[in-house]
Amino acid sequence: MIGLVILGTFLMLIVVAYMVVSDEFLAGSVVYFMAFGLGSTVLYVIFSAPDVALTEAVIGAGVSGVVFLVSLLQTQTREDEG
């Protein structure tokens, strides 16, 4: 049961990682990155690491995404051309 859950979550994370790299709309890439952080949090809870899960939830899916989004807004960047 645990093995299946871990396998399924890793497959989802691989798909989300591919969407991070290949999406051309940069704000969409950042949102996929925050979803990756959320999936990482779930995996850390399964791996019996609650401190690391809390840290990844607050920093990886929180402050990191916000800093990316606001710096995209500061430079008025929309698309990744090419």
Next chain:
Amino acid sequence: MNLKKTIRLKTLLSTLMVSFLTITLLGILAQVSGEHATLGNRLLSLNHNLTQSANAVTSVVTYFRGLDTLGEVTILFLSIFGVGIGINRSEHLHTILHYDNALLKMGARVLFPVIILFGFYIIFHGHLSPGGGFQGGVVIASAFLLMFLAEGDAYALDHKILTLVEAFSGVGFVLLGLLGVLLGGLFLSNPLPLGTLGQLFSGGVLPIIYLFVGLKVAAEITVLIEYFIRTHDARDA
């Protein structure tokens, strides 16, 4: 998604390199087996007597490996120092991400002390439950982010207080280490009374170290978010 893509040489080479690394690692993995006594098992057996803290990760971060945490706090300080070189305080700063909504303003004013209380709860209970200084400090900084989003230009941060909090937290960490030298003989030893496992006032110097780390991380992440949200906008001229 564009399905018709030309495969470039660089992409192909990096894919080959990564698959080679994966196969190598699988080969290494197939030979490592068995259970062996690690440093972590030894520290777990020492944890109950040396530090009466219920969270073994906290006692590893602040006591058994306290010097690494001091180094990490230094790296954090240096990065925020590097970001802070580009801050201009003399001109009028414009908040670039701001929602002019009355419901958000009222809600943020109610929620701001609650989020800060929750952040301090996470910091203070670092040795009893999952949590600690880093997590609680970033939660406190997110409360300030909420105020930036709700009130915009009208919200003024007192930079003198932020600088004082950050500086004295860093100094306090080193002073606790020197206190350990005075009373215990080693840097960052645990000279204060230990108490019993499960109480709030237990663990000796552990909660105090995490309090200093939490305050320092909160002040630094707040300054970081304020730099990104409020830098002088090129459109304003």
Next chain:
Amino acid sequence: MLEMLNQTPFVHTVVTVGSFVIFGIGLVGVLSKKNLFKIFLSLSLMESALFLFFIGNHYEVGMLAPIAADGITAFDGHMVDPVPQAMILTTIVIGIAVLALALSYVVRYHRLSGHNRIDKMDELGDEQ
């Protein structure tokens, strides 16, 4: 068959292969993308994959978190190793600090030159 899926070597294999595929996706992103934001996003993705690999390989099926709560009072062999978790904790915070420093440079470079692509950076002149 289903019993095999719950053993520890299967979990370690899934974690190794999965985190290295994510690391590889991030590496391809760093090497082949031209926008600076995309490069830093992929770099951060590589770091996250490494943290997953580290924590996942120290997990044995059936072990508990290293916290004495809910009636567990003995720090014995049924707990996961706390040292890797402590190291990853500080590394995540360092990762975001360095990322913030890098993004502040990207924002200031955009203000000076107007673009944020690495193939339009020609301040040092063309190579002969």
